[in-house]
Amino acid sequence: MRRARLAHAVLRVTRGKGSEPANARLQRVARRVPEVMVKITGRTRDGGHLQRHLDYITRNGKLVLEGPDGERLSGPAEVRALAEDWRAELDVLASRKDTPVSLSIVLSMPAGVDPGRVHDASRAFADALFGDRHPYVFALHTDDRHPHVHLTVRALGRDGERLNPRKADLQLWRETFAAALRDRGVEAEATPRRARGVVRKSERTPVRKLRERFERGEGAMPETLKGALKDAARSPAEAAPWEVRLRQRQAQIRKALVVEALRLQASKTDADRTLGRDLEVFVRTLPPVATRREILARALGEDQGRKERGRARTR
Known part of the structure; x- marks a missing residue:
């Protein structure tokens, strides 16, 4: 080289x-433009677990879930029906009993970024990566300083392929989300941690919450x-x-x-x-x-x- x-x-x-200038x-x-966050937050293991997760990301049916091609689901009944459909399809198609029902992903940007653009970029991200291969739904949350989208992807693809992302896949996901944001006028980057001098992995969410509780004097x-x-x-x-x-x-x-x-x-x-x-x-x-x-x-x-x-x- x-x-x-x-x-x-x-x-x-x-x-x-080759899609953009070399430099x-x-x-x-x-210029240290903001870095995107694309994080797998968990997997749901059965229909009940998926139902509870969808209740959380929709705020118990108060927020609309969006799927491919603009499909929209609203209200507790439609959310329950989706969870049941995914569980039933898993029972029919899965070759292994331990196959998760869905993968939970969070797409986020720092405070100050227009939530609408984060939402639009997330829509493009989901379509580009999962499209017709894996059913998915997502919801935008704006009740936090950082606008973020909760994306739930069915683990079992329509062709029977299981969604099991590796480290290289996660980097591709970050780059895809950053490019979608730039296409919408938002400065965003997805450089590897090592290139930014970051040598420590980010804390897992459950561990961070336990540590913060301890620091507030509210737990062990x-x-x-x-x-x-x-x-x-x-x-x-x-x-x-x-x-x-x-x-x-x-x-x-x-x-x-x-x-x-x-x-x-x-x-x-x-x-x-x-x-x-x-x-x-x-x-x-x-x-x-x-x-x-x-x-x-x-x-x-x-x-x-x-x-x-x-x-x-x-x-």
């Missing part, structure tokens, strides 16, 4: 190659946090092998972006030189590489230091 294209490999695009994504990354410390604190307290003298690999990977990524920035700055084109300078600033302002264990260990050390200083003052 030519050195000048290392950055484009870092920002790997998995949809529609378009670099420009958005350097989650077991995951207890385990993380124990690991941090042990704080080995040397980094774990996976931490070494993570740092090496981040060093390679940042070097690739710097190489691209220097290449652009040497261009005869004003726009390229400007992008090169912006990209260099972006790399220089990336956060330090720190794992959760390292952050917790640092916090524990600072807390211990404060306690020792307090004891010294009271002597």
Whole structure:
């Protein structure tokens, strides 16, 4: 691979190659445009579970569910009928008893984005990815700072194929949603976490809610946090092998972006030189590489230091 294209490999695009100028994504990354969120929040395992989920996303029938080709379902009776239809079709078509009924997906953007455009982009996203293969319904929620859409997709396709997305599929989904938003005039990007200097995975929703309850003094410390604190307290003298690999990977990524920035700055084109300078600033302002264990260990050390200083003052 030519050195000048290392950055484009870092920002790997998995949809529609050649559909936009080569530097378009670099420009958005350097400007830190908002990142889309496409998250699988769960799977429903039977008709009753699906019914409860649809009741939740429709606010017990108060919100309209939209499906393919503009199909609209409103009211508790129509929602119940849909849940029963999907369950019955699963009973007939599924070859395995453990096949989930549906996949639950949330599509979201930061606060301030027009909810109508998020809704329209979600409609295009669902049609592009599932179309005639998997039945789906979705509803827009605006009772939160972040406009978001709850999309429920039947796991069993019309041809008997099961929906079982992998890591690469999720990246494609993010890129598809970001492109749909840009088509509607919303600045959006879907870069991999590693290209933004993010080395920690986002917290799973149930874990985050338990942690927030604990921090408000309303519940016990989650077991995951207890385990993380124990690991941090042990704080080995040397980094774990996976931490070494993570740092090496981040060093390679940042070097690739710097190489691209220097290449652009040497261009005869004003726009390229400007992008090169912006990209260099972006790399220089990336956060330090720190794992959760390292952050917790640092916090524990600072807390211990404060306690020792307090004891010294009271002597």
